[in-house]
Amino acid sequence: MSAATPHGQTPYYFVPAPSQFPVLTAIAMLLVIFGAGQWVNGHGWGAWVTLAGFLFWAWVLQGWFRQAISESEGGLYGKRIDISFRWSMSWFIFSEVMFFGAFFGALYWTRLHALPNLGSLDNAILWPDFKAVWPSAAPGATGSPAGIVEPFTTMGPWPLPTVNTALLLTSGVTLTIAHHALLANNRGKTILWMWITVLLGATFLCVQGYEYMHAYRDLNLKLSSGAYGSTFFMLTGFHGFHVFVGMLMLLFITIRLMKGHFTPERHFGFEGAAWYWHFVDVVWLGLYIVVYWA
Structure with missing residues (x-):
């Protein structure tokens, strides 16, 4: 005690x-x-x-x-508390992996199992006009024979999602540079690259906000746009929330650095935030491939 x-x-x-x-x-x-x-x-x-x-x-x-x-x-x-924090952060990130795994799994099941089953001969009597194609972008022609889904345009990978991919990957590099600067006890360089990382995260959120405006205004793509719209906004929306949380973590770590906190030997607060940010980067890469390209 x-x-x-x-x-x-x-x-x-x-x-x-x-x-x-x-x-x-x-x-x-x-x-x-x-x-x-x-x-x-x-x-x-x-x-x-x-x-x-x-x-x-x-x-x-x-x-x-x-x-x-x-x-x-x-x-x-002390050291034992440091180990406890590391295990806690590891399990927290694992829980986040399972969280996103559920949504990726929903997208996988919808595209490769639910949609083909609904378009099979077994359901032809129930849904004679149903065509099992992805995405269901037009009523009557694809996945909405009853006309309950308004026509919409899908979101392609260019230019906004690709720009955001570049922003997040760059932020991972700048964060790594800041970490190495901290290990070298170069606090000024660490703070500079941390502010750049925070700025890149904020820019990502601004671009995603503009992407959502473009989806609603120009593409008529909404959360109610069938299975495509719901999975699109659930995956990208929850990821955007995690980027916001990660950006706040990095911001507060940067402020602590400016107050003189952390040393090359003791800085798990910095490392924990970095782990989380790199996890967010990896999730986005998977999301970028299966949502925007596939």
Whole structure:
């Protein structure tokens, strides 16, 4: 326990005192879920409850993270805590792999199993006008014989998705340069390349926002555009959210670097954010191939 550790020495294993942050986080999440549930069911006030929940959640998290940073900079985190953090981040990223795997699996199953089965002879009586082609871009001609899906145009790989691919791959390179600069104890160079990485992530989000505007305005491609529209926006939308979260992580790491935190020997906060960002890059490469090209 930390209380039995002599002053100035790192404890064998730091055990934090009882904290109010977990229960406050649970309250914030309850507000978000309750508000969102009321919002989608037509109650306008649900949007304000959802917003209040997110704001309360952000306030709780900043306090929680501030406490963790204070403990780390106070020398309370030793080697065993570092190992614990590494395992925790590894399992968190694994859970994210499974999260995206579910959506990639839904796309795979829809294209290679559900669609051919619906267009088979077994379903010809039920859906005589159905044609098992991907994507279902026009009612009556493809996957919407009942005309419930408005005609739309698919999103190709050029130019916006390819530009975003270049942005993310470049950000992975700049982040690696920053990491090597930190290992060399060149803090100024580290901060410079970290700001470039954050800027590239923000640019990616701006380009994706413009891509969504183009999809809705010019292509009539929406979340309701059949299986293609739903899988397209679920995959790209959740990935964009993860880019936003990763960009915030890198931003706060950069601010901590400017405050003098991290050393070449102790910088798992930096490494954990870098792991997450590289994971986001890899997911995008898979998404770029199977959603925009395939």
